[in-house]
Amino acid sequence: MGTKRNFRVWRGDAGGGELQDFQVEVNEGEVVLDIIHRLQATQTPDLACRWNCKAGKCGSCSMEINGMPRLGCMTRMSTFTADETVTITPLRTFPVIRDLVTDVSFNYRKARETPAFTPPADLAPGEYRMQQVDVERSQEFRKCIECYLCQNTCHVIRDHEENKPPFSGPRFFIRAAELDMHPLDTLEDRKEYAQASMGLGMCNITKCCTEVCPEHIKITDNAIIPMKERVVDRRYDPLVWLGRKIFRRDQLPSPGPDPLLGVLPPREPAEGEPDWQRRHHGAQGPAVGDDGHLPITELTFENQGAGSPFGDDVTLPLPAEDLNYHHPRDDPRR
Amino acid sequence: MTTRIERHRYDVVVIGAGGAGLRAAIEARSAGKKTAIISKSLFGKAHTVMAEGGAAAAMGNVNSRDNWMVHFRDTMRGGKFLNNFRMAELHAKEAPSRIWELETYGALFDRTKDGRISQRNFGGHEYPRLAHVGDRTGLEMIRTLQQRIVALQQEDFRESGDYDARIRVFSETTITELMLDGDRVAGAFGYYRESGELVLFEAPAVVLATGGVGKSYKVTSNSWEYTGDGHALALRAGATLINMEFLQFHPTGMVWPPSVKGILVTESVRGDGGVLKNSEGNRFMFGYVPDVFRKQYAETEEEADRWYTDPDNNRRPPELLPRDEVARAINTEVKEGRGTPAGGVYLDVSTRMPAETIRRRLPSMYHQFKELADVDITAQPMEVGPTCHYVMGGVEVDPDTTAALGGVRGLFAAGEVSGGMHGSNRLGGNSLSDLLVFGKRAGEHAAAYCDSVARPRVPTKDLELAVATALGPLERSGGDNPYHLQQELQVVMGDLVGIIRREAELSEALKRLHELRARVANVSASGGRRYNPGWHLALDLRNMLVVSECTALAALERAESRGGHTREDFPAMDPEWRRINLICALDGDEVRLTRKPLPRMRPELLALFERGEMSKYLTDEELAEFDALPEA
Amino acid sequence: MTTATRPGRAAITARTLRTDRWWFAPLVTFVGLGAWVTYATVRVFMHGNYWVEQYHYLTPFYSPCVTERCVEAAAHLGRFLPGWWIVPDAALTLPFLLLFRLTCYYYRKAYYRAFWLSPPACAVPDGHKRYTGETRFPLVFQNVHRYAFYAAAVISVINTYDAALAQATGLGLGNVILWVNVVALWAYTLSCHSCRHIAGGRLKHFSKHPVRYRFWTFVSKLNVRHMQLAWVTLGTLALTDAYIMALAAGWFSDLRIIN
Incomplete structure (x- = not known):
């Protein structure tokens, strides 16, 4: 009952690749992901493609179909005409690994940089009380399945690679909005953080993130614009600004906007007190390479299984200035 | 070709990044252990996101008469009394705390009027019990746990400058083998799916949280990940599987x-008012209420309809019977020629509620049908039928510590991969709370176990x-194509088991x-090591195969019908069989099946049930003991 | 610029693989906004045909009239500005109205896409090499939208006053048009994202502010139609102005219902 249809699938890796033509059988009621599975089973067993639930709930099978960022499992073949060639490519904003699989670690890095939920300290589990109307706004954003189609389509990073470090992307703007609107979140400077460290100001609200969102989250109207307005409350209110100019408040050292390190604003240590804020080399774990992986060793490495618990590349004793340790014996306040 | 292996040292390695795995990792990290999470797909994509209904916990927020004893009773009843009573007890007692804990991690459940x-x-639960967020509770849970792990990593970053200092996620990594040092777990060996590079995790404790086995079936709701990896890893490491014949068909x-x-x-x-109808338009479930449940279920459509608004004075509609009863009823209807053209029955909400209510109460169902199938559930009925969904059997564990039984130490299991908790049939909503309760216990006890042993060594020979x-x-x-072998396996399991x-x-x-x-042992895959799905499947196949053998063997052995196991030649439940667990172990290459008596329920727990109900399940001998119990 | 030129990304030479008519929507926006701006500019510097003495119709493009050359009845706030050619007769209000629309979250999307091509459509490359968004001068001033909203609300009051004033002379098609325009303007102004924020969006706990929550719900409902209202008001503004111009120039006479 199936008919043969034409497909063009991008195949290759970071070293290069090309669009290849295939003829695949298509049956009634199928989606693009079904076609990819049929390709794997019949013509190209090593065609790489991510997928999981095949029901639009996990957000794994993000790809670009006829140039539009979409989920493979949510794109029905019936939306194309029978003689149309369907072009399938990997996401174009992220580095490609192979075929349709891209390296989306950018998003996980940004997720780590977004300050986490901070509950009130005095509330025990089970004592949380929240009204439905208060949680509904945040609930909309928690529908996010992290398919990263919004991140992929956002021209701020899609067309401008150099913006990746300062820009977190729509996915994390809705995360920031979700927490800022969370009735029990206590962190106050999320707006400031969004503007200063997540690149909220780079968004020019052209709404492509909303257009491609498979969960139909109103990313722009319900998260980004309200966050921009909240930033305006604090930053661009001319009265506040004028006040700052007149009283020269902006000459004062402003507390760092990074809430991860900046919850305590950096300050000069008192006499004799250790400087806990100073930069040190951090954990003494084994050094990882640029790809985040450990340096690779041969199977027959001479001292396998008996490596130093501090990492084989560490020479003891460590330089004292690298230790974030202060012996109480030296404390003048004792 | 030189074989290069990346080595990592951890205290606890958690295999699986679904609800149970993440919860275990959080606990192990909180106990101060250096923890690795191994995820077969990307972080946060685990199959837990598919759970829609909710997480069962007797918090009593909606009906204050609910408590852990009622929940325990429902769970045992649903599992046809084959459950490990201790697991069901712990689960019922600890589930509320685990749910409340999620709130402190930032979860936003739907609220009652008082906040x-x-x-x-939900089917099988006596009172409203499922904490939920619309119909995407699984997603909420996985996201909450994922974000909690990120929060812990941020904590570590503040302290040490390294996000991965004490908890690290290895995404798109598959474990193919557990490494042993004598009878102790020494680590886990696998590969990065992305690069095909090999990787060895050295750790004294391993937590299995790999989920189920559904991918061995033709029609299944499970994703490609569900290839029984944890089951097979445990078997090969010397642990045992329990009651693998019980599979839930949703x-x-x-x-x-x-x-x-x-x-x-x-x-x-x-639960919200949908009704099942056959092709003749009859609400057929009224004809399928088993005697055990007769008392709790309505006999007329009028009474059933009243229940939705007045649950205290009416009995529940039979559509809310436990899953296996519903599955069997649908199967019978279809076999007797009253099914839809596609081999299912109709599930209709469109005539029961206004379209607006449906969209509000079942947003992602509405969305799913509309987008995937162009079916508007507010205007037309759905076509539904039984689907392989969940495996009740799994790694046999100690109820309190979740340590795997059999001949291996340092191995823990939680979630769907572990067995016993759900007996012969799982109640809807119990799996999400199971993940949390036993995930936490697994992490806690794996961490404690680390302190009690010296670091094991991975033998080079095994690694090679x-x-x-x-x-x-x-x-x-020249070997078989892995895709074809998988299809053959699915046909065998789907048609014959x-x-x-x-x-x-x-x-x-x-x-x-x-x-x-023999053919799976000789399977070959073309292409290179970088993200090669054919190769990945070839490796998963042997796991699917050994677990399927266990299922088939146990199904052949158990000569009765109970919960998720229905034998046409033994249609009734047999109280003698209720006392027996079927245990699977690996002896060389061969799967061996043994019988093991079920642990005996403590008297005070037994006293929670009525004699009339127990007479359906217990042997005469056991009934005599039941009668001898002092009156509670 | 294609992804083929960026290291690491999939080497795809086509700038976009979209096969639909993605250029259509920005083109319509370009033509529509362009035409309206041209018409409005011509009208503003025409300095005439804005007042119908007989029925007290005043076009919104000249309300309130504040230059020396204004008709006295049209100058509610006095005539204090010099009547140079370059000064619009509604010099007090037009800049704010322009600012309100220029910084409006919908129009921003529309002109960034249609005029600035940044980006012209989703998954179609940006027309520019560098991009800093609204982080620095001059685009950082998009953030004054809220204050433009306050001004626009005041101006909507003035427009309502104009419509009421004209009502005193009886009822004609001109009155109906004026009222339709005023209602549309109010709907557009109230549906503004800033208004939604001020109404209640800034609150953390809706449950503690039931009245503001209801107002926010109302504005949210309007806000969904902000784009439609933006276009509708462009239409009603132009129509109102054109009708009054035609009456004032005597091209045809008002269709009267009463008087």
């Missing part, structure tokens, strides 16, 4: 259109063997599985 967590009705999976065959329609569709096995399919040629089973078919299945084994 507490709202709870909804009564209502989509049967049309074909591309979404197997996708689940949540039970809350029925694991490398050879992992790279085998790429180096061989499916929802209704017969002795002859099961024997046939075992014979064919045996034949498949």
Whole structure:
């Protein structure tokens, strides 16, 4: 009952690749992901493609179909005409690994940089009380399945690679909005953080993130614009600004906007007190390479299984200035 | 070809990044252990996101008469009293705390009027008990746990400058073998799916949280990840599996259109008023209420309809019977010729509620049907039928510590991969709370175990063997195509070890599985090591195969019908069989099956049940003991 | 610029693989906004045909009239500005109205896409090499939208006053048009994202502010139609102005219902 249809699938890796033509059988009621599975089973067993639930709930099978960022499992073949060639490519904003699989670690890095939920300290589990109307706004954003189609389509990073470090992307703007609107979140400077460290100001609200969102989250109207307005409350209110100019408040050292390190604003240590804020080399774990992986060793490495618990590349004793340790014996306040 | 292996040292390695795995990792990290999470797909994509209905916990927010004893009773009843009573007890007692804990991690459940967590009705639960968020509770849970792990990593970053200092996620990494030092776990060996590079995790404690086995079936709601990896790893490490014959077939999976065959329609569709009808338009469930449940279920449509608004004075509609009863009823209707053209029955909410209410109460169901199938559930009925969904059997564990039983130390299991908790049938909503309760216990006890042992060593010989096995399919040629072998396996399991089973078919299945084994051992995959799905499948196949053998063998052995195991030649439940667990172990290459008596329930727990109900399940001998209990 | 030129990304030479008519929507926006701006500019510097003495119709493009050359009845706030050619007769209000629309979250999307091509459509490359968004001068001033909203609300009051004033002379088609325009303007102004924020969006706990929550719900409902209202008001503004111009120039006479 199936008919043969034409497909063009991008195949290759970071070293290069090309669009290849295939003829695949298509049956009634199928989606693009079904076609990819049929390709794997019949013509190209090593065609790489991510997928999981095949029901639009996990957000794994993000790809670009006829140039539009979409989920493979949510794109029905019936939306194309029978003689149309369907072009399938990997996401174009992220580095490609192979075929349709891209390296989306950018998003996980940004997720780590977004300050986490901070509950009130005095509330025990089970004592949380929240009204439905208060949680509904945040609930909309928690529908996010992290398919990263919004991140992929956002021209701020899609067309401008150099913006990746300062820009977190729509996915994390809705995360920031979700927490800022969370009735029990206590962190106050999320707006400031969004503007200063997540690149909220780079968004020019052209709404492509909303257009491609498979969960139909109103990313722009319900998260980004309200966050921009909240930033305006604090930053661009001319009265506040004028006040700052007149009283020269902006000459004062402003507390760092990074809430991860900046919850305590950096300050000069008192006499004799250790400087806990100073930069040190951090954990003494084994050094990882640029790809985040450990340096690779041969199977027959001479001292396998008996490596130093501090990492084989560490020479003891460590330089004292690298230790974030202060012996109480030296404390003048004792 | 030089074989290069990346090595990592951890205290606790958690295999699986679903609800149970993440919860275990959080606990192990909180106990101060250096923890690795191994995820077969990307972080946060685990199959837990598919759970829609909710997490069962007797918080009593909606009906204050609910408590852990009622929940325990429902769970035992649903599992047909084959559950490990201690696990069911711990689960019922600890579930509320685990749910409340999620709130402190930032979860936003739907609320009651007074601001507490709202709870909804679900099949098999006496009171509204399922904490939920619309119909995407699984997603909420996985996201909450994921974000909690990120929060812990941020904590570590503040302290040490390294996000990965004490908890690290290895995404798109598959474990192919557990490494042993004598009878102790010494680590886990696998590969990065992305690069094909091999990796060894050295750790004294390993937590299995790999989920189920559904991918061995033709029609399933499970994703590609569900290949029984944890089950097979445990078997090969010397642990045992319990009651693998019990598989849950979800009564209502989509049967049309074909591309979404197997996708689940949540039970809350029925909890909120959906009704099942056959092709003649009859609400057939009234004819399928078993005697055990007669007292709790309505006999007329009028009474059933009143229940939705006045649950205290009316009995519940039979659409809310436990899943296996519903699955069996649908199967019978279809077999007797009253099914839809696609081989299912109709599930209708469109005539029961205004469209607006449906969209509000079942947003993602509405969305799913509309987008995937172009079906408007507010205007037309859905076509549904039984789908392989969940495996009740799994790694046999100690109820309190979740340590795997059998001949291995340092191995823990939680979630779907562990067995015993759900008996012969799982109640909807119990799996999400199971993940949390036993995930936490697994993490806690794995961490404690680390302190009690010296660091084990991975023997080089075993490692070399694991490398050879992992790279085998790429180096061989001329073997079978892995996709074809998987299809064959799915046909065998779907047709011969499916929802209704017969002795002859099961024997046939075992014979064919045996034949498949030789071919699977010789499977070959083309292409290189970088993100090669054919190679990945070739490696998963042997796991699927050994677990399928266990299922078929146990199904053949258990000569009765109970919960998720239905034998056409033994249609009734047999109280003698209730006292027996079937235990699977690996003896060399061969799967061995043994019988083991069920632990005996403590008297005070037994006293929670009525004699009339127990007489259906207990042998005369046990009933005499029951009668001898002092009056509670 | 294609992804083929960026290291690491999939080497795809086509700038976009979209096969639909993605250029259509920005083109319509370009033509529509362009035409309206041209018409409005011509009208503003025409310095005439804005007042119908007989029925007290005043076009919104000249309300309130504040230059020396204004008709006295049209100058509610006095005539204090010099009547140079370059000074619009509604010099007090037009800049704010322009600012309100220029910084409006919908129009921003529309002109960034249609005029600035940044980006012209989703998954179609940006027309520019560098991009800093609204982080620095001059685009950082998009953030004054809220204050433009306050001004626009005041101006809507003035427009309502104009419509009421004209009502005193009886009822004609001109009155109906004026009222339709005023209602549309109010709907557009109230549906503004800043208004939604001020109404209640800034609150953390809706449950503690039931009245503001209801107002926010109302504005949210309007806000969904902000784009449609933006275009509708462009239409009603132009129509109102054109009708009054035609009456004032005597091209045809008002269709009267009463008087």
